[in-house]
Each structure stands twice: as structure tokens, then as C-alpha cells.
Amino acid sequence: MSLLFETTPDGVSRYIDWILSGLGWTLSLALGAWTIALVVGTLVGVARTLPGGIWPRLGRIYVETFRNIPLLVQMFFWYFVLPELLPQRLGLAIKQMDPPWGSFVPALICLGLFTAARIAEQVRAGVQALPTGQRAAASALGFGRTGMYRLVLLPQAFRIILPTLTNEFMTIFKNTSVALTIGLVELTATAREINENTFRTFEAFGVVTIVYLVIALLAWQLMHRIERAVQLPSFVSGGGRK
Amino acid sequence: MMVDLSAIASVTPFLLTGLLFTLQITLVGVAGGIVFGSLLAVARLSQNRLLSTLATTYVNLMRSIPLILVIFWVFFLVPWAIGWLTNGGRPVAVGASLTIYVTFVLFEAAYYAEIVRAGFRSISTGQYAACDALGLSKLQAYIYVLFPQAFLSVLPILLTQTIVLFQDTSLVYVISATDLLGAATKIAQRDGRLVEMYLIVGVIYFLFCYAASQFVKRLQGRLAYR
Amino acid sequence: MTRSAFSLAALCLLMFAFALAPASAQSLSPTLQKIKDAGTITIGHRDSSVPFSYLDNDQKPIGFSLELCDLVVAKIKAKLGQPGLKVAYQAVNSSNRIPLVKNGTVDIECGSTANTIARQQEVSYSVIFYAPQFKWIALKSSDVKTTDDLKGKAVVVTQGTNTAQFVAKLNAEKNLGLKILQGKDHAESFLLVETGRASAFMEDDILLAGLKANASSPDNFAFLGDAFPSDPYGVMMAKGDPEFKKLVDDALTEAMKSGLYDKLYTKWFESPIPPKNINLKFPQSDKLKELVKTPSDKANGQ
Numbered sequence: 001m002s003l004l005f006e007t008t009p010d011g012v013s014r015y016i017d018w019i020l021s022g023l024g025w026t027l028s029l030a031l032g033a034w035t036i037a038l039v040v041g042t043l044v045g046v047a048r049t050l051p052g053g054i055w056p057r058l059g060r061i062y063v064e065t066f067r068n069i070p071l072l073v074q075m076f077f078w079y080f081v082l083p084e085l086l087p088q089r090l091g092l093a094i095k096q097m098d099p100p101w102g103s104f105v106p107a108l109i110c111l112g113l114f115t116a117a118r119i120a121e122q123v124r125a126g127v128q129a130l131p132t133g134q135r136a137a138a139s140a141l142g143f144g145r146t147g148m149y150r151l152v153l154l155p156q157a158f159r160i161i162l163p164t165l166t167n168e169f170m171t172i173f174k175n176t177s178v179a180l181t182i183g184l185v186e187l188t189a190t191a192r193e194i195n196e197n198t199f200r201t202f203e204a205f206g207v208v209t210i211v212y213l214v215i216a217l218l219a220w221q222l223m224h225r226i227e228r229a230v231q232l233p234s235f236v237s238g239g240g241r242k
Numbered sequence: 243m244m245v246d247l248s249a250i251a252s253v254t255p256f257l258l259t260g261l262l263f264t265l266q267i268t269l270v271g272v273a274g275g276i277v278f279g280s281l282l283a284v285a286r287l288s289q290n291r292l293l294s295t296l297a298t299t300y301v302n303l304m305r306s307i308p309l310i311l312v313i314f315w316v317f318f319l320v321p322w323a324i325g326w327l328t329n330g331g332r333p334v335a336v337g338a339s340l341t342i343y344v345t346f347v348l349f350e351a352a353y354y355a356e357i358v359r360a361g362f363r364s365i366s367t368g369q370y371a372a373c374d375a376l377g378l379s380k381l382q383a384y385i386y387v388l389f390p391q392a393f394l395s396v397l398p399i400l401l402t403q404t405i406v407l408f409q410d411t412s413l414v415y416v417i418s419a420t421d422l423l424g425a426a427t428k429i430a431q432r433d434g435r436l437v438e439m440y441l442i443v444g445v446i447y448f449l450f451c452y453a454a455s456q457f458v459k460r461l462q463g464r465l466a467y468r
Numbered sequence: 469m470t471r472s473a474f475s476l477a478a479l480c481l482l483m484f485a486f487a488l489a490p491a492s493a494q495s496l497s498p499t500l501q502k503i504k505d506a507g508t509i510t511i512g513h514r515d516s517s518v519p520f521s522y523l524d525n526d527q528k529p530i531g532f533s534l535e536l537c538d539l540v541v542a543k544i545k546a547k548l549g550q551p552g553l554k555v556a557y558q559a560v561n562s563s564n565r566i567p568l569v570k571n572g573t574v575d576i577e578c579g580s581t582a583n584t585i586a587r588q589q590e591v592s593y594s595v596i597f598y599a600p601q602f603k604w605i606a607l608k609s610s611d612v613k614t615t616d617d618l619k620g621k622a623v624v625v626t627q628g629t630n631t632a633q634f635v636a637k638l639n640a641e642k643n644l645g646l647k648i649l650q651g652k653d654h655a656e657s658f659l660l661v662e663t664g665r666a667s668a669f670m671e672d673d674i675l676l677a678g679l680k681a682n683a684s685s686p687d688n689f690a691f692l693g694d695a696f697p698s699d700p701y702g703v704m705m706a707k708g709d710p711e712f713k714k715l716v717d718d719a720l721t722e723a724m725k726s727g728l729y730d731k732l733y734t735k736w737f738e739s740p741i742p743p744k745n746i747n748l749k750f751p752q753s754d755k756l757k758e759l760v761k762t763p764s765d766k767a768n769g770q
Contacts, residue, residue: 068451069444070409073423076440084437084663095665099622099647102665170306177308181415183649188311196563196628199570199590201318209307209315216306256527318567338558338573418515418561418653420527428515428527431655434662434684 006198015194022190023211025100029107029176029186034169036112037119044116045123046149059120066117071178074114078106079182100184107179115172122164126157159230166223173215187211253429253439260425261446263339267346267411267421272404274347279354284384286359297355304352309413316345317417342414350407357399361392398462405454409447422446497711503575504548511537512560512568512577512704516655518678518748519736520598520701521579525743529557532736536597537578537703539728540719547715561653562628566590569704576716580675582630582699583767592709593702594716595763597729599755600672600701602631604692605658605680610667615644615694624649624657624666630699631671638696654679661689672698674737674750681746699768700759717765724760 005014047059066074083091097105130153138148158165180189191208195201285297304312317338365388373383393400412423420428423443430439503509513529514521520533545553558574565581568574569591583593604623606612612621615638625632627650639646649666651657658679660666669676673695680689703716723729730752735741737750752760 064452064455065448068448068455070412070423070447072412072415073440073444073447076423077444080436080663081440092664095663096622099649102622174306174308177310178413180310181652188308188314191311192314192563192627195318195567197633199566201567205311205315205318209311212307212311213303317564318571416652417564418559420559428523428655431516431659432523432682434659436659436663 015198018190018194019187019207019211022185022187022208025104025179025184025186026173026176026215029104029111029179029184030173032108033111033115033176034172036108037115037168037172040113040116041119042123042154044120045127046154048120048124049127050145059124063117063120066114067121071111071114071175072181075107075110075178075182078110079103082106103179103183107176107182107184111172111175111179115168115175118168119165122161122168123154123157126161127153129160130156156232159232162223162227162230166220166227169223170216170219173212173219253433256425256429257422257442260420260422263419264408264411264421264423266339267342267414268404268408270343271346271350271407271411274343275350275354275407276358276400278347278351280358280389282351282355283358283362286355287362301352301355304349305356309349309410310416312349313342313345313413313416316348317341338417338419342417342419346407346411350403350410353403353406354400357396357403358392360399361396362388364395365391394465397465398458401458401461402455405451405458408454409451412447497709499575499706499709499712500544500548500715502572503544503553504550507550507552508554508556509541509544510556510558510573510575511541512558512565512574512579514561514579515559515653516658516679517580517675518682519674519741522678529559530742531578532732533578533580533597533701533703535732535736536720536723536729537576539723540576540703540716543715543719562626563652565628565704569706572706575705577704580672580701581704582672583702583765584630584699585767585769587630588767590707591704592707592713593704593765593767594713595720595724595765596700596702596759597720598674598701599753599759600674600698602634602670602696602698603673603676604668604670604694605661605676605689606668606692607661607664607688608690609688610664612667612692614692615642617692618644618646618668620645620647621667622647622649622665624651624660624669626651626654626657626671629671634696634698635670658683668692674748677748677750681748682744686746697768702765717763721763724763729760 005016007014044059044062047055048063050056083094085091086094095102134152134156135148138152143152176186177188179186180192185193187208191204194204198204282297282301285293286301288294288297369387369391370383373387378386411421414421415423415427418424426439426443430436511529511534513531513534516522517531517533519531521529521531524530541553541555545551558568560568560574560577560579565574565577565579566587569577580598581587581593583596587593604612604615604618612618623635623646625635625648632648632650635646635648638644639648649657649660651660651669654671654675657666657669657671661669662683673691676691680686683689703720705712705716720729723732733752737748737752740747
């Protein structure tokens with residue numbers, strides 16, 4: 001792949017610098033969005049498991065909204081539509097945000113909230129999969145709502161849903177590519193730019209494909225290690241107590 | 243920016259052509275994806291080590307890279323590949339629609355393959371033995387006994403993946419194709435009506451997907467009684 | 469994922485490498501043979517390169533370049549003896565037009581593609597049918613008047629254009645500290661200026677004039693004072709097919725000699741055109757008149 005070390009048209013860098021830059025944006029976007037997604041997703045997921053009142057309904061609205069609209073359409077909403085709907089000065093301020101932040105921030109929020117909806121569903125499923133006795137026992141021990149979730153329910157729920165969370169983690173790296181449509185020069189956009197400048201389609205896309213494969217492998221390894229580290233013997237291979 | 247809903251009537255026909263294309267891609271993607279995915283699933287479970295390794299590699303590869311990247315790959319390189327295979331090097335023209343269909347079949351097959359494979363694993367081993375005992379050939383066993391059971395057990399997940407496919411079709415935007423989102427974008431750019439068009443498209447996608455996911459939920463409830 | 473998975477992936481990629489081996493020798497004009505076999509000629513068109521190649525209100529491709537290509541199609545029909553030859557239109561954008569010509573999806577690309585020496589390594593061009601120059605367009609309200617006013621600001625170019633490379637160079641040479649955004653096509657780039665996300669958009673002056681004329685509020689926009697030399701336009705086709713190129717060149721030069729070119733020029737540049745019946749009022753530049761008198765297919769610097 002000699003292409004990597006050739007100089008770019010503007011004479012100041014090499015193509016490998018472009019790829020590293022693209023990779024940097026992909027990783028920043030993925031990890032940043034993952035953080036937002038975990039926090040928001042857990043909150044919404046918990047909301048959906050609460051006994052009654054308005055929280056479960058709000059949670060449901062959130063999940064249904066963000067799950068039933070394609071990610072690309074959501075990106076366009078955050079990037080194109082939102083600034084137009086806000087008051088004139090605020091909208092203008094957002095639009096004048098320097099690139100690449102002008103693209104990165106909407107992409108971050110969008111991808112974070114989108115993934116949060118999916119994580120929320122998984123957290124809900126995880127909590128609901130726990131034996132009802134857990135809640136009762138926690139109450140009997142004097143735990144308040146927060147304590148019950150924080151110390152009893154969520155730790156167990158997360159261990160249950162770790163495989164699906166792994167899937168979600170790997171998916172978020174792939175979804176960062178959608179940000180290229182709002183101008184973020186992440187990895188896939190970099191491949192396209194290299195192709196436009198050198199016409200060496202196969203090499204440009206080939207290198208980037210390999211980078212994605214490596215990311216996927218590393219992500220999977222990371223989650224697998226976490227899974228092993230937090231495993232509880234009684235929960236392995238569905239041998240739960242009733 | 244003022245939201246002007248009266249302009250919607252004039253652009254509806256074009257939006258409908260876009261929606262039609264979206265549905266076409268979805269349909270071809272589902273049909274082709276499930277067929278190819280099932281073959282991949284069977285290949286993965288086969289005793290032939292070469293076959294199962296090839297299938298596993300394919301599935302893992304496709305599931306590790308973004309769909310947009312696959313769209314670019316297929317769009318730029320499929321004509322070369324076909325030309326190489328058929329008339330010795332001269333590229334063969336492949337229309338944009340066909341390219342898109344091929345992309346989605348290839349991509350979604352990897353995801354359907356995993357689902358179908360899970361379906362197969364949920365079948366009790368007694369079924370395989372029973373097929374042998376009845377003297378069914380491998381093919382007959384698959385067609386009459388194994389596939390129906392595998393499909394039925396993962397039907398909700400297959401349908402959910404189809405909803406995901408429907409949403410994924412919007413990504414053909416990157417090659418300027420005129421699906422629902424592409425049509426809306428073209429109108430938005432031509433008429434300067436970004437806000438209205440993207441809101442409309444969002445609503446349309448929401449209605450379709452919400453209805454579909456409710457249907458899947460109800461189906462799941464019914465299937466649970468079997 | 470296993471090691472064997474990786475090695476198999478590498479094997480697949482290697483197979484593709486062999487797929488890119490040079491074409492074997494064909495009898496005559498591979499492009500014509502392909503068109504004949506398919507019974508269809510595929511014309512690449514643009515979505516928003518007014519007035520060369522764009523979509524009208526019914527989303528049909530129309531434009532000056534397309535009418536020139538109609539002349540080429542007529543010649544091809546005559547040459548192949550296939551008056552019933554079908555014409556298919558394939559939308560292209562500045563990112564994918566060259567790959568699509570190279571891989572045969574598109575037989576001739578009739579838009580606003582600049583002929584440059586670098587691109588001639590990948591594709592062939594017909595004789596030049598237009599010679600533009602680069603200009604900036606901006607919102608009047610943004611108060612930029614010259615290139616220097618753009619220092620440190622966000623500007624936009626369209627992906628894959630010669631303009632994109634020009635602006636990158638200009639930025640480096642003059643140390644302007646520009647933040648360069650890229651639009652997917654000219655319409656999107658124009659939109660970024662319209663919505664205030666970019667301060668200016670650089671493109672060939674005629675394309676900008678077309679976009680401005682068709683904007684919802686044309687009077688909001690103004691050109692900046694500076695102009696820079698740009699690359700001339702040609703019809704793009706696959707490389708290594710001199711017979712086909714000669715056919716295309718002949719169709720165009722005949723039109724230039726017979727006055728048909730001038731008629732078509734007046735129709736698209738100096739009269740009201742769809743979709744809004746606006747007159748661009750862009751007479752032929754001296755450079756263009758020269759090129760019509762003595763057709764050439766040479767890029768700048770050749």
C-alpha cells in the first residue's frame with residue numbers, strides 16, 4: 001500500500017495522515033457518543049421499568065421516536081433543521097460554529113441519543129429479566145428506589161445484557177460513517193477523498209476497510225474481556241435461580 | 243424560517259416515486275437477503291470446513307464494516323468484477339438500481355444469516371435425528387422440517403431486521419440515488435425547503451416503522467402461545 | 469474473528485487486485501461495441517449544473533451539454549446503423565463521474581466536467597465546449613467583497629471538483645486559514661452558503677450564475693470581485709478508444725463549424741431557460757469564441 005506514504009495535493013501531508021485524521025474523528029465520535037448513550041440509555045431504560053406514572057410513558061415516547069426514524073434522517077434534523085427552528089440568533093450561532101465542530105457536535109448528539117434509545121430497550125429487558133424477588137428483597141432490606149437500582153438491579157441487569165451491549169458497541173463504530181453526510185471527515189469520507197484525489201479506488205477503500213476490521217476486532221476483544229471480568233458464576237449460561 | 247405546508251401537494255408525486263424506490267430496495271433486500279442469508283447459515287453449520295470458514299469469514303466481514311462503505315465498494319467495483327468474470331477485462335455497465343439491489347442483498351444477508359443460524363440452533367437435536375429416521379434426504383429435511391421451524395422461531399427478529407433494512411435504505415443518499423430521502427433532499431435543495439421536507443420524511447419513516455414494529459410486537463405475542 | 473478469517477479476507481482482496489488487470493485487446497472501438505451489444509447508450513448527467521446539465525421541474529435531465537450530446541448520439545446511431553438505439557440517463561455527481569466512466573457504467577458524461585492533465589490519466593475528453601473561470605459567490609449580507617475578506621472563514625466547494633483542489637492550493641499558497649467544507653453536489657454547496665454555514669462558495673462563474681438565478685431569492689447573492697483561471701469543459705469518455713473519441717469530436721466540431729453550436733449557446737445562455745425562465749445573460753467570452761473557431765481538446769498547461 002504505497003499509496004499511504006505519497007504526498008497529498010496540497011503538498012503538506014501524506015495520505016496516511018489523512019487516514020489517521022479520519023480514524024481520530026471516527027474514534028472520538030464513537031467513544032463520545034457511546035458515553036452519552038450509556039448515560040441517557042440507562043436513565044431512559046430505568047424510567048421504563050418504574051412502576052407507574054409519567055416516567056414509563058415518557059421513556060416509551062423517547063424510545064419509539066428515536067428507533068423508528070433512520071439515523072441519517074436524524075442527522076439531517078440535528079444539522080439542517082434544528083438551527084432553522086431555533087430563534088434567529090441562536091440558530092445563526094450554531095451554524096457559524098467552525099468546521100469540523102459544526103459537524104462533529106450535531107453528529108455526537110445525534111448518534112448518542114440514537115444509540116441511547118437502543119440501549120434503553122436493552123436495559124429495560126435486562127431489568128425485567130431479573131426475578132421479581134430481587135426488588136422485593138431490596139425493599140425489605142430498606143433500599144430506596146435509587147439504591148435499589150444502583151446497587152441491586154442494574155449491576156445484575158448489565159451483566160445479563162453485556163452480549164447485546166457488545167453488539168451495540170460494535171455497531172456504534174459503524175454508525176459513525178453516517179456523519180460523513182453532514183461533512184465530518186471521518187474514516188469512510190477519507191477513503192472517498194483519497195479516491196477522488198488519486199483515483200486508486202481499490203487501495204483507498206481497501207485500507208479503510210482493513211482499519212474498520214481492526215477496530216471491530218479490538219472492540220470485540222475489549223468487550224469480551226469486560227464480560228469475563230464481571231461474570232458472576234450463577235449467571236453463566238442461564239443457570240439463574242428462580 | 244416559516245413552515246409552509248401548502249407546497250407539499252405539488253411535491254407529493256416526486257416523493258411517492260422516492261418512496262416506491264425505497265420499498266423496492268427493501269423488498270429485494272429482504273427476499274435476496276433471507277435467501278442468501280439462509281444459504282450462508284447452512285454453510286456455517288455444514289461439516290465441510292472450507293465452506294463453513296468461507297461463510298463465517300463473509301458474515302464477519304460484512305458485519306464489521308459500515309453499510310456506506312459497502313455501498314461505495316459495490317458502486318465503484320462491481321462492474322469491474324463482472325467484467326473480469328465474463329468478457330475478459332472490459333467493464334460491464336451496471337445501472338445504479340441494480341448496484342443498490344446487489345449491495346443490500348450482500349450486506350443484509352450477513353445479518354439474516356446470523357438470525358437464521360440462531361433459529362437453527364433453537365431447534366432441538368431430536369429433529370435432525372427424526373429426519374434421518376424418516377429417511378429424508380438432507381435437502382428434504384431442510385425444506386420440510388428444519389427451515390420452517392427455524393424461521394418460525396426467529397420470525398419476530400427477522401421482521402425487526404427488515405425494519406432496520408427499511409431504515410438503512412436511506413443511506414443510498416451518498417450515491418445521489420432517489421429514494422424517499424433522496425427525493426426529499428432534491429426538492430429541499432431546489433426549492434429551499436429544508437425544514438418542511440426533512441420533517442415530512444421523518445414523519446413518513448416514523449409512521450411506517452412504528453406500525454411495523456407494533457405489528458411485530460403483536461405477532462410475538464401470538465407466537466408465544468405456540 | 470479468527471486468523472483464518474483475516475487470511476481469507478486478504479485472499480478475497482487479492483482476487484480483486486487481479487480483476488484490475490488491463491483489458492485484453494478488442495477488435496474495434498470497445499465503447500461502440502459495448503453500446504451496440506447493449507442496444508443502449510448511457511449518458512451521464514448532473515443534477516444541478518445549470519445550464520449545462522440539470523433537472524427540470526419534472527426531474528428530467530436537460531441542458532446545453534445534453535443537447536450537444538444528442539448530436540453525438542445521432543452520430544453514433546448513424547455509425548452503428550441502429551436508429552432505434554435506446555438512450556439511458558444516469559445521474560452522476562462530481563465524486564463518482566470519473567469512476568463511473570472508467571468502469572463503463574456511463575458511456576459519455578455530459579455535464580460540466582473540467583479537462584485537466586491529471587484527469588487525462590484516467591479518462592478521455594472531447595474538444596472543449598466551454599471555458600469558464602473560478603469565482604466566489606456569497607450572501608450580500610455577509611459583507612465579504614474580496615478573497616482576503618474570507619481569511620479564517622468557512623468556505624465551501626463541491627467534492628471531487630477541480631475547484632476543490634484549486635481552493636486547497638490557494639489556501640496553502642496565500643495562507644488564508646480557510647476552513648474548507650465540501651458539499652455533495654453544487655446544490656448542497658450552494659445551500660450551505662444560503663443557510664449561512666459557509667461564507668462563500670467557489671465554482672465556475674457560469675455554474676454559480678445558474679444556481680443564483682434559480683435560488684428562491686437570487687438578489688441575496690453577489691459575486692466577489694476576484695476571478696481565477698479555471699479549466700475548460702469537455703465531454704468525458706473512457707480512455708484508450710480513439711475511434712470513439714473521434715466520433716464525439718466530429719459531432720461537436722461539425723456543430724461549431726455549422727453555427728449550430730452558436731444557436732444552442734444562445735438558447736441556453738442568453739435566453740430564458742427552465743425551470744424558472746430566467747435569462748443568464750452570459751455571452752460567449754473571447755476565449756470561448758477562439759475555441760469554437762479552432763476546436764482543441766488540450767487542458768490548461770498542455
